[in-house]
Amino acid sequence: MEQSGATILQLEGVGMRYGATPALHDIDLRLTAGSFHFVVGPSGAGKTSLLRLLSLSHPPAEGKLVLFGRDVAKLDQEELAAVRRRIGVVFQDLRLLDHLSAFDNVALPLRINGASDEQISTSVSQMLTWLGLGDVLERRPAELSMGQRQLVAVGRAVMCRPSLLLADEPTSSIDQAKAQRLMHLFLSLSRLGTAVLFVTHAEQLVRRYPFPVLSMKDGRLRPPVPSVLPMSA
Numbered sequence: 408m409e410q411s412g413a414t415i416l417q418l419e420g421v422g423m424r425y426g427a428t429p430a431l432h433d434i435d436l437r438l439t440a441g442s443f444h445f446v447v448g449p450s451g452a453g454k455t456s457l458l459r460l461l462s463l464s465h466p467p468a469e470g471k472l473v474l475f476g477r478d479v480a481k482l483d484q485e486e487l488a489a490v491r492r493r494i495g496v497v498f499q500d501l502r503l504l505d506h507l508s509a510f511d512n513v514a515l516p517l518r519i520n521g522a523s524d525e526q527i528s529t530s531v532s533q534m535l536t537w538l539g540l541g542d543v544l545e546r547r548p549a550e551l552s553m554g555q556r557q558l559v560a561v562g563r564a565v566m567c568r569p570s571l572l573l574a575d576e577p578t579s580s581i582d583q584a585k586a587q588r589l590m591h592l593f594l595s596l597s598r599l600g601t602a603v604l605f606v607t608h609a610e611q612l613v614r615r616y617p618f619p620v621l622s623m624k625d626g627r628l629r630p631p632v633p634s635v636l637p638m639s640a
């Protein structure tokens with residue numbers, strides 16, 4: 408885990424395009440270890456695009472993107488893969504592997520990192536049980552509800568204790584009680600040093616937690632607004 412306060416990512420004047428169409432403009436952002444930010448904004452503001460950029464799923468068109476102290480423009484494929492392994496992502500479209508069970512989807516990052524079968528068996532079962540999915544470990548995504556799939560995607564994203572967690576509306580299909588549980592999971596990770604970016608349309612969630620809010624509009628990021636609310640979770 409990162410030392411609290413260490414810079415996890417830094418963006419300077421970053422832009423991103425889909426083909427010739429600009430999606431993000433002139434983004435400046437610095438996130439430190441253990442920080443937690445909500446990302447809000449209207450549909451089409453660029454929130455998912457920002458997460459695609461930060462998860463290295465889509466390249467910047469201009470500007471500088473530094474992750475874990477490395478300028479990503481200067482990294483080779485192997486180094487990029489190592490950087491990606493430190494990032495947990497809950498994609499809006501989840502991107503679960505259809506042919507794998509819930510268990511094997513969550514186990515995937517551990518397998519990639521070379522964990523033993525015993526480690527995998529214990530930690531994946533524990534995580535899925537904690538998420539309330541203990542009864543459906545062997546089901547494939549098509550046999551799960553949308554909310555259950557979302558929880559599997561969260562389990563997979565956090566399994567290797569990422570240094571950076573990017574979550575795109577991870578609570579959109581689950582009930583309030585489960586959403587609270589996920590918030591506790593994300594908060595525990597951030598206390599251990601993970602920098603968390605949480606994209607959401609859920610205003611009650613943003614109001615409830617005392618974390619700075621990054622607001623996006625028309626592909627631009629406004630400066631963070633520090634929350635003045637007391638901790639109520």
Ligand SMILES: Nc1ncnc2c1ncn2[C@@H]1O[C@H](COP(=O)(O)OP(=O)(O)OP(=O)(O)O)[C@@H](O)[C@H]1O
Nearest residue numbers: 425428430448449450451452453454455456457499
């Ligand atoms: N794959 C793509 N190809 C071309 N344009 C895209 C693509 N994905 C998004 N866009 C465009 O980029 C802009 C930003 O979209 P993005 O999905 O990042 O917004 P968002 O804030 O996440 O929206 P929402 O809250 O609806 O998920 C929009 O104008 C959108 O139409």
